[in-house]
Amino acid sequence: MPDELPILQFVDRPGITDLGWGHPRPELLPVRQWHEATRAALDTYDWRAMTYGHSAGPGPLVEWLATRMGEVDGAPGDPAEFFVTAGASHALELIAKVLAEPGDVVLVDAPTYHFALQIFRDHGMELVSAPQDAIGIDVEALDELVRVLRGRGKRVAFLYLVPTFGNPTGQSLSASRRDGLTRFASIANVTVVEDDTYRELGYDGAPPQSLWTSAPGGPIVRVGSFSKTVAPGLRLGFVQAGPHVVAKLAGLGYVTSGGGLNHLVALTMAAFARSGAYQAHVERIRAAYRAQRDALVGALRAELPDFAVPAPPGGWFLWLRLPAGMTAKTLLAAAEPLGVSFAEGTDFHIDPNTGDDHIRLSYSLLPPAELADAAALLARAVRSLA
Amino acid sequence: MPDELPILQFVDRPGITDLGWGHPRPELLPVRQWHEATRAALDTYDWRAMTYGHSAGPGPLVEWLATRMGEVDGAPGDPAEFFVTAGASHALELIAKVLAEPGDVVLVDAPTYHFALQIFRDHGMELVSAPQDAIGIDVEALDELVRVLRGRGKRVAFLYLVPTFGNPTGQSLSASRRDGLTRFASIANVTVVEDDTYRELGYDGAPPQSLWTSAPGGPIVRVGSFSKTVAPGLRLGFVQAGPHVVAKLAGLGYVTSGGGLNHLVALTMAAFARSGAYQAHVERIRAAYRAQRDALVGALRAELPDFAVPAPPGGWFLWLRLPAGMTAKTLLAAAEPLGVSFAEGTDFHIDPNTGDDHIRLSYSLLPPAELADAAALLARAVRSLA
Known part of the structure; x- marks a missing residue:
């Protein structure tokens, strides 16, 4: 049964665009x-x-x-x-x-x-x-x-x-x-x-x-x-x-x-x-991840005009504050059936009762167009809770 | 100052043939x-x-x-x-x-x-x-x-x-x-x-x-x-x-x-x-290490006829019992000035007072001729203590 056991840590969930993983975009691996x-x-x-x-x-x-x-x-x-x-x-x-x-x-x-x-x-x-x-x-x-x-x-x-x-x-x-x-x-x-x-x-x-x-x-x-x-x-x-x-x-x-x-x-x-490959590669991925950040930030701002969407100056993640009354848990429950997922803010705190007013969106794994699509799905989930 | 810092764990001691290291013979690395x-x-x-x-x-x-x-x-x-x-x-x-x-x-x-x-x-x-x-x-x-x-x-x-x-x-x-x-x-x-x-x-x-x-x-x-x-x-x-x-x-x-x-x-x-490279490589090194074992065992038996020199059936090491009255510590002190070294038996016991009647000789690192030379030097060290 060659190659039936997993090779990767990533677990694919068909039909779900998952912004929960802090993994690199495959095309950007050298x-x-x-x-x-x-x-x-x-x-x-x-x-x-x-x-x-x-x-x-x-x-x-x-x-x-x-x-x-x-x-x-x-x-x-x-x-x-x-x-x-x-x-x-x-x-x-x-x-x-x-x-x-x-x-x-x-x-x-x-x-x-x-x-x-x-x-x-x-x-x-x-x-x-x-x-x-x-x-x-x-x-x-x-x-x-x-x-x-x-x-x-x-x-x-x-x-x-x-x-x-x-x-x-x-x-x-x-x-x-x-x-x-x-x-x-x-x-x-x-x-x-x-x-x-x-x-x-x-x-x-x-x-x-x-x-x-x-x-x-x-x-x-x-x-x-x-x-x-x-x-x-x-x-x-x-x-x-x-x-x-x-x-x-x-x-x-x-x-x-x-x-x-x-x-x-x-x-x-x-x-x-x-x-010189390191320097050239880092410049290439920096440009690519910048474009991915811009795509996600731009789409979120367009789709969710009432949210304060930050433009993170670096890294792989966008930390999004939810409006009063909306929790990460309820948003996730609404989002996954629509085909998008993310990490709940509570994951990043010691106290499981803290952080439910935030979600973490990774923009590292997906190209700009898919990030924009994911933002649109997320906005649908948000509106479904309104 | 490129390449001045160490690359390897091995520390070369010029003039010493060191049977203390359990390291592979460089020519046998694929x-x-x-x-x-x-x-x-x-x-x-x-x-x-x-x-x-x-x-x-x-x-x-x-x-x-x-x-x-x-x-x-x-x-x-x-x-x-x-x-x-x-x-x-x-x-x-x-x-x-x-x-x-x-x-x-x-x-x-x-x-x-x-x-x-x-x-x-x-x-x-x-x-x-x-x-x-x-x-x-x-x-x-x-x-x-x-x-x-x-x-x-x-x-x-x-x-x-x-x-x-x-x-x-x-x-x-x-x-x-x-x-x-x-x-x-x-x-x-x-x-x-x-x-x-x-x-x-x-x-x-x-x-x-x-x-x-x-x-x-x-x-x-x-x-x-x-x-x-x-x-x-x-x-x-x-x-x-x-x-x-x-x-x-x-x-x-x-x-x-x-x-x-x-x-x-x-x-x-x-x-x-x-x-198939793994299997071919293991067969190759098994033959090479067998020849190295045979060279060390043969030379020790020829040089030290009063010792009971075992022929280890596998691995990288020969564990040699010293005759009554000779300790690993005194033998090492005699051997290094003659240009050969090894690991003292005490290293392999919890109690530092146990094992001084044995030495460990690694035959993994050196080709047969150098192992035979090392055995001759070791025998000189033994005779110097007689």
Whole structure:
């Protein structure tokens, strides 16, 4: 029975245009270029690409990453700060492993990336939402919360957020809040885990400077990914952190045992990057995802003139506030029979009673015309509830 | 400063022939064939090879694994039993994560794979050596030990061993001990984690049947690897276990987040296997490693006629007992100045005072002539201590 078992994570639901998945558009995956990069890597590194790799990741990729950070962020990196992982999710898994103990508190943005919440729960961590005001994390209230938690004998392992083109909002934290957060991190000595997965996917100019580069030497750990810029099937990401964190990661028994966590793919990425294919590819997909964002935003604004439809400046997601009296749950129940689906806002909060006034629409998977059709179906669902 | 940072895990020590590394011989890594498999996988699966993969691993590899187990073990597998990992070390890491809590006991063979010990320590597990007699684990004493541990309120998470062409001994557990162990596992309800990394590398006939296939439905978890059969830089391995274990692995937050753990490489392996390249390659390296084993065994027997030099029936290692009065530590101190090195037996025991009467010699990395030269240097070191 060859090929009857699933190959993909995606589950097709015939008749449903599903804006719930944060998956790339298939046409934007660099299949041919990756084949060329594989040939180049095997030509260049030969058997070295196939044996046990250096624990922190192979030098050629680490050096390129350090340089690339200077192009897309405020400052180039120091190669000693990098640890290559098998994806950003894997980076979060490993960070939780080396920085947290079961029972520790992890403070999380609200809303935030839902599967990160599950990763932290798997480590037995206690999830606590960082206090919010209208524009993001309320740093003063956060500082007070940390005092209260510590006063109760709790250890706060770290704060997790996606401050740049975030999941699920597509928005970025303001410069003043970034300043406040990095000051808080240093003074309160709370590590900030900055999920920087979407940095390369800004559609309206340069991304904000990362927390990591804004606070040199501060207690920041940056997580990066090739899943959105190149391909999620590669399972390649990285951590950028202080040497004590890198040493903890590289010293794990399972890293010592198997060597670099995704060695051949990491060296292939080095070849992909050094050939110029990475830069060309990112420019291509940035233009394509910008067009997809514009199509979805334009169609939603045309179809739902009473909604305040934001134009997210980057990333893969649009976070849509529903009008008073309408919930994500009731809208989903109306939408799916009409042939469109999405993620409910509650998925992105710890408290299942929070977030039902928002939905997350992914515009990554579908071309502009299908996104416009989906917006029309969504508008029909909205009108059916009126 | 391109390429100045390390690419490899291996650390070259000029002037030293190092039999301490369990690394493959570079000439035996299938560089050209892997390039062909990459092309085939990208042709066959196209963008599907580059997006988020199915959590338990892509169907084509899982189906092939199930079939392959029927060729190299007592019975084919059921595809639902497999979970594809980023290497066997990663499999051990994940098994510890889903089957153990900090403070649980893990029983380990003695001697056994040293980096597995570190993986379990990283999970806060308490390591306890399984009782041994002259031919391996003493099952009756093990049963008694489990009673004592449980009587003290300890939870025994699992027993770990490499029963087939094991690391560090290269030897296999006898059929009667295998029977005893699987009976013990079922009756005492202790999970056995069977590290089956070396199954394909038997040099004197078929490998023993695995514990997994010998005890259908028993509490066994088999770990497999492509690091020794194909290439460690791929970081590809698997777990074969009951559906409740597979469900726990597939349900981890970090798996849900990133999808299949090494998706593109797994699909490339499926292409490599289906083309016949896997089988041809394993036959080639089996012959080569057999010749390397024979060269090392032959040279040691010629150079050290007073030693009882075993001929390990498979795997990558020779476990050499030193004569009374000679320790691994003193021999190493004499050997390195002469230009040869190895792993001390103590590395493979929990108790640092055990194992100093053995050394582990890897014959995987070097061609026959260099192994013979290394044996001559080792013999000089031995004679220097006489």
